[in-house]
Amino acid sequence: MRLSQGHLNLLELCPRKFQHTYLEQLGSPNSPDQQERLLAGSRFHSLMQQWEMGLPIEPFLQEDSQLRQWFHAFIGAAPQILQIHDPMFRESEHLRMLEFQGHILTVIYDLLILTEQEAQILDWKTYPKPSKTDLSQSWQSRLYPFVLAETSDYAPEQISMTYWFFQANGEMAQSLKLPYSAKQHEETRQVLSRSLNQFSEWLDRYETQGELFPQLPETASECSDCSYAIRCYRSTQALEPVELSFAEIQEVPL
Template sequence: MIHQLSQGHLQTLNGCPRKFQYLYLDHYTLPSLPQQLNRQRLGTDFHRLMHQESLGLDIAPLIAADGDMERWYQTFQTSPPPMISGRAESEHCRSVALGAFTLVGIYDRVIFGPTQAQIIDWKTYARPPEKKHLSQHWQTRLYPFLLAATSDYTPENICMTYWFAEGSEPPQYFSFAYGVEIHRQICDRLEAQLSRLQTWLDRYEQNPGDHPLPQIPQEMGRCSYCPFVHRCERFNPEAESQKLDVAGLLGAIASIPELPI
């Protein structure tokens, strides 16, 4: 049974508990198209490049191996996000235990200043998301929460910055301030969400067939685009006929973010 939760787990759980079950409890795998696999590989390679660069290692072979790596790294050199002064660490891990669960975050880079801390995350989305959408993502909430809960930095002295390798024009970043009230809201939300999850898991462990995790209301309109729509028996031929065409679908797949590392 799952006990360690990342921002990806929380985001899936928030979107649909049944999908969370299929992915993390039943371990169903999803097919991946070549475009998606290539995008994930590029994202992983860029994160590796930035990690090695922070350690002072030779990154020339990584840059030379792929044109996107060279272009993205050059973009970072010419248009970096605003960064505070301080000690920087890459692939930095923080965790907090809440009840039976451990919340974990791995930061692409975190800068520890004298009075402030800044979390930085590299994104290689084909198209950057809207800032409003990103502000509601669990990564934007969980990462500052973990740092505030495990350091001497007060919430108002923590911020999170996303930098986009594929930003169309400067600025190619979004920054989100943190604060005491946000921290309190996230604490309350985590406690409520994890309490519900524990109840669902207890019932699921007793008899998975009779006690699956809840489905979201079909009226929300997300089911027709979910890869588990048939498994949930929510397939609607009329809605299916209104989906994206093949070219549009491939474009949507290309926008799927890289796998977190």
Template sequence: MSDYPALSQSTLQRLQDCPRLFQVEALELSGRWFQHDLRQRLEWGRRFHRLMQQQALGIPIDQLQTGDRSLDQCLADFAAAQPQLFALPPASWHRQTECRWQWPFQDFVLVAIFDRLELSDRAAQIHDWKTHNRPQTLETLTATWQTQLYCWLVTERSGLPPEAVSMHYWFVRSQPQQPVTIHWNQQQHQQTQQQLEKSLQEFKGWLQAYPETSLPQRPDRLQRCQTCEERDRCWPNPDLTLAIASWDEIPVVEL
């Protein structure tokens, strides 16, 4: 059993974006970040994912009415635009919904939770339901750790060649007619493995040095830092720092 935490795509993305904020959220505030996938989803999004899971179990659409007009209409529009997603898959395909896959790697356990995963002996299709109103570009989505980790993990665990794996992002509230589709390939697979090895070795070193040494922070006061609610922990006011011997003297307010 690894002494290091299980890592999701959200954790990897936070470590890439800001290691010090990861420290605050995950290491100082009772592991809040490790529950990010569950705690950060808005209620509307959680309910939509639940409906898609129930539909995949065979419950007809007309029996999934929630009383929330926007949610019911969104589900109906999505079913009308993409009926193949609501039909039973061909016999040669195996469909899994809201499934969790784990894979040991570099002393960690990598975790992926798929909204829908469809597998055959020749291909794998990952489907992800996005419930916010701001569609992202192909380039942006390809660069995220969600795409990289999910496609890499499916390729490794299934034994399929990278070219047989694809990921489909469905922005169900704004453009249900067409997904943003990413076709995985050997070059992306190798690059992701190299980045995983580098990132996890780096993270392991940070954890071994913590708490004597804090995780690194951004080298300058970027705009993201200015708007971050935890910025005073990373960039304390010099006058305030003189008055406080340790951050431990400040009581933590449980949310």
């Protein structure tokens, strides 16, 4: 099965919700505000890809004032963001895949810049900057450098991942750089191995015996506002769409 950081985040958050979302493809409704923010984020990623490819971006900017604010924030931070000159390789929306434990780990780098000495992964976010602890523990921060180290000749210490956060209120862009190390790489390998072995067992029992993926304890706070609460017998009435948690925010496919 192809697995992204979003799959791994949700699998860790709630295996049963993973089953409903990805195996049964039931979908989870978003609030109108949340849906609009997701669409705005997708438009910004499209804009950045157009800009990186040297294609016209004026139609994007003329039609959307929010995109203009984000892009102006990017231009203001561009010297710091794009400080590497004449890289060996540079590509927007770079896709990489890695076969691991019988599954295909899939990553999409918003911008990948490679030189002889280092590899930089850059990622654009259009929501407020979270804490460094939350960000470093997300599967995106663990999976993206792991896959790059496994599919290239770069040592873990030569790899870094920098997030850039663009706000709708015109504030300056904020960044958070996460270095990588051999110790982190081995820890990620071990956690991935355990997680995917467990996932493979759940998936096999689900497909061959109809056994459902595990649920969170009934006392778990996550269940109180989950859109699958009725299906999981945790509620008797439909719930309004809720905001996605940090772990549930997906990368933006283009």
